Each structure stands twice: as structure tokens, then as C-alpha cells.
Amino acid sequence: MLSAIAKLLKVLNSDDNPAQVALALVFALIMGLTPLMSPHNILILLLVLVIRVNLSFFILGFALFSGLAYALDPISVRLGADILQAASLEGLWTSLYQSSFWRFMAYNNTLVMGSFCLSLILALPIYWAAVWAITRYREKVRAKLAQTRLMLFVKSTRLFELYNALN
Amino acid sequence: MTQWIRWWGLGVFAVVAALWILCIDWAIESSIEFAGTQAVGAKVELDSAELSLSDGTLTLNRLQVTNPDQPMQNLFEAGRIHSQVDLLALLRRQFISNDARIDDLNLYTERDSSGAIDGRLFSFGDKKDDAEKSGLDLSSKLNLPDVDQMAAEEQARLQAEVDAMKAEVDDIQRGWEQRIAQLPSKEKLAEYRRRWEELEKQNAIVRIKGTKELRDDIDNDLDALSELDEQIKTDRARIAALTERAKTLPKREADRLLASVGLDQGFEGMIRHIVGDDAYRMVQQGLSLYQTAASQLSEDDPLADEEQQKRQRATGEYLRFAEEQPLPDFLIKRASINGSVPVAGDTIRFDGELTDISNAQKIWGKPLALKASGGSDKGASLKLNGLFDHRGAEALDSLDFDLRQLALSALQLSDNPKLPISLQQGVADISTRFELGARGLHATVDSLVKQAEFLVAETAESSSAELLRKALNSASQFDLKMAISGTPDQPNLKLKSSLDKLIGDVLGAELKAKVAEHKAALQARLSESLAGPTAELNSKGGFLDDYSGQLDERRKALKALLKDLR
Numbered sequence: 001m002l003s004a005i006a007k008l009l010k011v012l013n014s015d016d017n018p019a020q021v022a023l024a025l026v027f028a029l030i031m032g033l034t035p036l037m038s039p040h041n042i043l044i045l046l047l048v049l050v051i052r053v054n055l056s057f058f059i060l061g062f063a064l065f066s067g068l069a070y071a072l073d074p075i076s077v078r079l080g081a082d083i084l085q086a087a088s089l090e091g092l093w094t095s096l097y098q099s100s101f102w103r104f105m106a107y108n109n110t111l112v113m114g115s116f117c118l119s120l121i122l123a124l125p126i127y128w129a130a131v132w133a134i135t136r137y138r139e140k141v142r143a144k145l146a147q148t149r150l151m152l153f154v155k156s157t158r159l160f161e162l163y164n165a166l167n
Numbered sequence: 168m169t170q171w172i173r174w175w176g177l178g179v180f181a182v183v184a185a186l187w188i189l190c191i192d193w194a195i196e197s198s199i200e201f202a203g204t205q206a207v208g209a210k211v212e213l214d215s216a217e218l219s220l221s222d223g224t225l226t227l228n229r230l231q232v233t234n235p236d237q238p239m240q241n242l243f244e245a246g247r248i249h250s251q252v253d254l255l256a257l258l259r260r261q262f263i264s265n266d267a268r269i270d271d272l273n274l275y276t277e278r279d280s281s282g283a284i285d286g287r288l289f290s291f292g293d294k295k296d297d298a299e300k301s302g303l304d305l306s307s308k309l310n311l312p313d314v315d316q317m318a319a320e321e322q323a324r325l326q327a328e329v330d331a332m333k334a335e336v337d338d339i340q341r342g343w344e345q346r347i348a349q350l351p352s353k354e355k356l357a358e359y360r361r362r363w364e365e366l367e368k369q370n371a372i373v374r375i376k377g378t379k380e381l382r383d384d385i386d387n388d389l390d391a392l393s394e395l396d397e398q399i400k401t402d403r404a405r406i407a408a409l410t411e412r413a414k415t416l417p418k419r420e421a422d423r424l425l426a427s428v429g430l431d432q433g434f435e436g437m438i439r440h441i442v443g444d445d446a447y448r449m450v451q452q453g454l455s456l457y458q459t460a461a462s463q464l465s466e467d468d469p470l471a472d473e474e475q476q477k478r479q480r481a482t483g484e485y486l487r488f489a490e491e492q493p494l495p496d497f498l499i500k501r502a503s504i505n506g507s508v509p510v511a512g513d514t515i516r517f518d519g520e521l522t523d524i525s526n527a528q529k530i531w532g533k534p535l536a537l538k539a540s541g542g543s544d545k546g547a548s549l550k551l552n553g554l555f556d557h558r559g560a561e562a563l564d565s566l567d568f569d570l571r572q573l574a575l576s577a578l579q580l581s582d583n584p585k586l587p588i589s590l591q592q593g594v595a596d597i598s599t600r601f602e603l604g605a606r607g608l609h610a611t612v613d614s615l616v617k618q619a620e621f622l623v624a625e626t627a628e629s630s631s632a633e634l635l636r637k638a639l640n641s642a643s644q645f646d647l648k649m650a651i652s653g654t655p656d657q658p659n660l661k662l663k664s665s666l667d668k669l670i671g672d673v674l675g676a677e678l679k680a681k682v683a684e685h686k687a688a689l690q691a692r693l694s695e696s697l698a699g700p701t702a703e704l705n706s707k708g709g710f711l712d713d714y715s716g717q718l719d720e721r722r723k724a725l726k727a728l729l730k731d732l733r
Binding site: 020035045046048049050051052076077080081084085090093094097098100101103104106108109110111112114 | 170171172173174176177179180183255256258259260482483484485486487488489490491
């Protein structure tokens with residue numbers, strides 16, 4: 001547990017591209033909010049493994065958003081039902097329904113559609129918020145934090161030893 | 168750009184995908200076991216599943232479905248199920264098969280281990296113990312219901328009936344209060360007398376005319392009183408009838424309740440006291456099995472499960488859109504079957520065909536049809552025809568079942584240890600017709616048994632058992648007719664047999680005494696609970712005497728005045 005936290009801190013304090021962390025959170029958002037066994041998550045898993053996004057943040061984010069999904073499910077189901085039952089989109093959904101690929105993707109499931117759309121709506125704000133927060137932390141907070149009494153205390157702990165060991 | 172690509176990740180993904188493909192058979196096996204267990208409520212087990220992507224076939228080896236009523240027995244066991252599968256449809260989450268074959272379908276096979284699942288224990292009461300405790304008074308066979316419980320259940324209804332009677336008497340009383348108020352009052356009599364006194368002062372012509380008018384008015388009043396006399400007779404009779412009805416209510420109700428539990432028949436239906444429990448249990452098991460199977464033929468309305476969806480995540484609802492050729496999620500267009508079923512000591516082997524097996528007949532548009540025929544080495548023959556139509560709002564199911572020349576041996580008719588009766592041998596013709604539709608359940612089972620040999624076990628030593636033993640020795644042929652009506656949840660069973668008279672002669676007196684004793688107890692219990700309301704009703708009838716007196720009083724006064732006019 002401590003080493004996992006140390007890894008997260010290491011990523012935050014490193015000079016890694018903040019976009020890699022933010023993208024990990026976005027993938028975690030999609031995989032966490034939508035039902036895990038949905039076919040599109042195969043593609044997300046492939047992207048997470050192939051694109052060099054931060055795996056620690058992906059796992060942390062996935063756990064966080066999976067928990068959040070229980071609370072958001074009713075909203076997702078309602079959103080999915082509204083989208084799938086929208087009269088203006090009926091032609092589109094009907095034509096997709098004739099395709100085995102789209103049926104396989106479970107686009108006609110209210111929860112899959114709703115949670116996927118919800119995660120797409122949240123994806124950009126979360127991406128930019130994460131990039132901004134990491135950049136801001138590294139530029140402004142990191143140096144000041146290092147001088148605080150708390151950080152001096154932390155530096156004397158086992159957590160900091162683990163952190164240093166990762167260098 | 169290369170710093171954004173993690174090549175080893177591609178390898179990991181390939182390994183995960185390969186593992187998934189390697190485990191797909193295991194995943195199918197687990198899914199079938201899980202879904203089947205959920206649907207049946209007892210263990211569904213599968214030895215193995217093999218999905219061949221190259222030729223699009225799915226093979227299930229040794230599928231066992233536990234009987235939810237008997238965990239050490241399988242409802243059925245299929246040696247091998249082999250079906251063609253539309254792989255493209257599988258991507259659409261649809262199982263579509265044009266052709267399937269079910270081999271070695273054996274019904275009611277024994278299990279090696281219990282098929283009970285956690286949290287669902289199959290605890291049947293130990294009926295043998297109950298029977299042993301009861302002694303041979305046949306009450307255990309009669310299943311006499313609890314008197315107090317019956318009376319308590321009927322209390323509210325009976326109270327309402329007595330209340331309705333009291334309300335009717337109250338209405339009669341209110342009607343009389345109004346009529347009495349309209350009778351000629353003392354003031355009116357005084358007015359008549361004043362008119363007479365004034366007429367006496369007039370000349371003869373005016374007096375004669377006035378007297379006639381006065382007499383006519385008094386006559387009208389007397390006529391009205393006469394009509395009320397008739398009304399009082401009618402109301403008196405009505406109140407007497409209501410009172411009598413209240414008094415006899417416990418007896419009538421006791422008769423009705425006993426009739427409702429089938430204890431009002433004389434010798435007719437006597438066979439049910441011997442085989443009724445087992446027959447009822449068999450019918451209920453059959454109907455329970457039917458309901459489990461039938462529930463899979465109609466796709467549930469997804470909106471109806473909204474509550475369930477709220478409780479857990481990752482479900483949602485699959486919405487349907489218009490399709491050129493809509494197909495249900497599960498469809499086997501044709502399945503050939505072969506197997507065997509044990510019937511009363513014989514084993515019937517059968518071959519047949521099931522067509523249009525679907526979970527949503529409304530979408531597929533065709534009912535499930537079943538045709539099978541077969542026979543046994545001992546010469547029995549079987550014909551089975553069924554049609555299960557769940558396309559409309561009301562299901563319409565029918566099943567015809569003909570079994571000829573079935574050799575019976577050691578068939579237990581009554582397992583009561585005090586009166587164990589078995590049919591040692593016989594040859595039976597059994598014809599069954601089952602229908603379930605909007606009008607409810609209608610089923611008949613007609614059996615004719617020839618070359619019958621009964622055995623009343625030597626352990627039964629009572630005089631009744633001895634008499635029955637002798638009587639059954641003389642019965643070499645008998646029929647047994649079963650009629651089932653009601654609903655699958657609450658079936659009503661009627662049994663009639665040519666053995667009724669024979670059993671009735673032997674056991675009738677004992678049974679009748681028991682029923683009479685039970686009826687007396689029930690009647691006493693009902694009388695006790697209705698004593699208060701009935702007494703109150705009895706006391707209400709007295710007001711008519713008062714009103715009758717008032718009518719006489721007014722009549723006398725009017726007649727006295729009339730006499731003066733003369």
C-alpha cells in the first residue's frame with residue numbers, strides 16, 4: 001500500500017508528461033463508469049496497455065470511478081434511455097440495430113449508452129483539470145510543500161524511504 | 168511518438184485475448200450452470216461444454232438438472248446436447264440454432280450428491296412420523312383441517328353476514344317508524360269528531376252529504392290500516408326468516424366449509440382418501456415443473472423489472488428497434504430428442520421432436536410444439552403431443568399423453584405405515600389431456616387397470632385393514648379418473664374410481680364418523696363465535712308487536728267514530 005502511494009507521489013513529482021496521467025484518468029473514467037464487461041472496454045484495455053499512460057493512476061482511477069458508478073447508475077440509465085428513445089435519433093439507432101457489430105457493442109443497452117455518454121461528457125473536463133492540476137502542483141506547490149513541517153516529518157518516514165528507493 | 172507506445176502492452180493484450188479464447192468453453196459451462204441454477208432453484212450441472220468456432224457448433228456433455236423438490240433426484244439428465252449455432256447471432260447476444268439434437272434425455276434419474284444449493288434447503292416434513300403418531304383413525308389420510316383455524320378465517324365473513332341481517336331488520340324498523348308517523352293521529356280523530364259535531368248542527372241535506380264524506384275518509388284510513396296489517400305479516404315473516412337463517416348459519420357454514428375441503432362426498436371419491444395425498448403431490452410437482460418451464464417461454468417486460476435494476480449495477484435494459492426479421496434472444500427451431508422415463512416400474516424409451524423453442528414467442532410468432540412416441544420392452548406404448556402457445560396475453564397450452572399397456576409392478580398407492588397399500592401388478596391404459604388457458608386449468612387423467620393384484624401389507628393389522636385386504640383381493644380391474652381444475656398455483660383435484668364403492672363399504676363408516684365429529688366441532692365453534700350477534704338479532708324482532716298494537720288502537724278509535732256516525 002505504501003509503495004503504491006509512493007509510486008503515485010513519484011509520478012506527480014516526476015517530469016513525466018501530465019497528459020499521460022490525465023489520459024490514464026480518462027480511460028479509468030470510461031472503464032469505471034461503464035459496465036466492466038461491455039465490449040468497448042476491450043478497446044479501452046488495449047489502449048491502456050499500448051499507449052504509454054500511467055498505469056498506477058489508471059488503476060487508482062478505475063477503483064475510484066467504479067465505486068462512483070454505483071451512485072451514478074440511475075442517472076446513466078435515465079440518460080441512456082433518453083438518448084436511445086429520442087425521436088430524432090430513432091433512424092440512427094434503427095440502422096445501427098441491423099448491424100451485428102453495433103449489437104455486439106451493446107449500444108442499445110440503456111446503462112452502456114448512458115454511462116458511456118456520461119463518461120465522454122466528463123472526459124474532456126477531467127483531462128484538462130488533471131493536466132492543469134499536475135502542472136500547477138509541479139510549478140507552484142511542490143517547492144513550497146517541501147519546506148513545510150509536515151513534509152519534513154514525512155521525509156523521516158518509511159514512505160519517503162520507499163519513494164527514494166524508486167529513483 | 169514512440170515514447171507514447173508501449174509495445175510490451177500489446178503482448179500482454181494478446182496473452183489476455185488468447186487466455187479468453189482458451190477459457191471460452193469453461194466460461195460457457197459456468198454460465199449455463201449459473202443461469203440454470205438461478206432459473207430452477209436447484210443445482211444445474213454440466214460435465215463440459217465445447218464451442219467449435221470453425222463449424223459453429225456447441226456441444227454440452229451430461230447436463231443434469233436437479234429436481235427442486237427432491238435434491239437427490241434429477242428432473243432430467245441429458246447425455247449430450249449438440250446444436251448448430253449462428254455465430255453472427257451470438258455477437259448480437261442471441262442464441263439461434265436451426266437444428267439441435269438431445270441424446271439420452273432421461274427423466275427422474277438418481278443423483279450421486281445432493282443438488283440443493285446454499286440458502287435453499289429442501290425440507291419436507293417427515294410425513295411418515297406424522298402418520299405413525301396419528302394411529303389408524305384415518306384422520307391422517309383425511310387431512311381434516313383445523314377447526315379453530317377454519318372458524319377464525321370465516322369469522323369476519325360470518326360477522327358481515329349477520330351484520331347484513333341486522334341492517335335489514337333495522338331498515339324494516341325504520342320503514343315502520345315512518346308508517347306509524349303517517350297513521351291517523353289523535354288530532355286527526357279529534358278533527359273527525361269536530362266535523363261530525365258541526366254536521367249535527369246542519370240541515371239534513373248538508374248533514375247527509377257531509378256524513379258520507381266523513382265516512383269515506385274514515386274508511387280510507389281503515390283501508391290503509393288493513394294494508395299495514397298485510398305489511399306487518401310480511402315483515403314478521405321476513406324477520407322470522409332472518410332469525411332462522413342466523414340460527415342455522417353455523418350448521419350451513421360448517422357444511423359449506425367441509426364441502427370446500429372435499430369432505431362432503433359420500434362414497435363418491437373415496438379413493439382420494441387412499442391415493443389423494445400422493446396424487447395431489449404429483450400434480451403439484453408436475454405443475455411446478457410446468458410453471459418453471461413455461462416462465463422461460465415468454466420474455467418478461469423489461470420495464471417490469473425496474474425495481475430489480477435499481478438494486479444492482481451493470482444491468483440496464485436492452486432496447487429493441489425495428490428489424491426486418493426480428494428474432495428472439497433464444498431460439499432452437501428444431502430439436503430431436505431421445506431418451507427414457509421411468510413409469511411405475513417400467514422404463515419407457517421415446518423419440519421425438521421439439522420445434523420452435525424460444526424465450527419470446529411473441530417475437531418469433533410460433534408456439535412451441537412437442538411430439539414424441541415410444542414404448543418399453545414390456546410392451547407399453549407412448550404417444551405425446553403438446554402445444555405451448557405463449558404468443559398472446561393469455562397462454563394457451565395443451566398436452567395429450569397416451570400410455571397403453573403399461574405393466575405396473577409394486578406401485579405404492581398409500582405409504583401410510585398403518586395402512587400401506589400397493590398394486591403388486593397390473594396393466595394400465597392411461598390417457599391424459601391437459602389444457603391451460605384463459606379459462607384456467609383443465610386436465611383429465613383416465614386410467615384403466617386390468618389384471619390388478621393389490622397388497623395390503625401384513626403390518627396393517629386393524630380390522631379396517633383386514634376388511635380392505637379382503638375387498639381388494641376381489642378387484643382385478645378398476646378405473647381411476649382424475650380431474651384437475653383451478654390454477655397451477657391452486658389446483659383442485661377430483662378423483663373417482665370404480666374402487667370407490669368397494670373402499671367406501673369397508674372404510675366408509677369410519678370415515679363418515681370422523682367427518683361427522685369434525686362437523687359437530689366446527690359447528691359448535693361457529694355457534695360460539697356467532698352467539699352474541701345472533702342473540703342481538705333475535706331481540707330485534709319485538710318492535711313489530713308494538714306497532715301491531717298501535718295499529719289495533721287506531722283501528723278501534725276509527726271504528727268507534729264510525730259507529731257514532733251511524
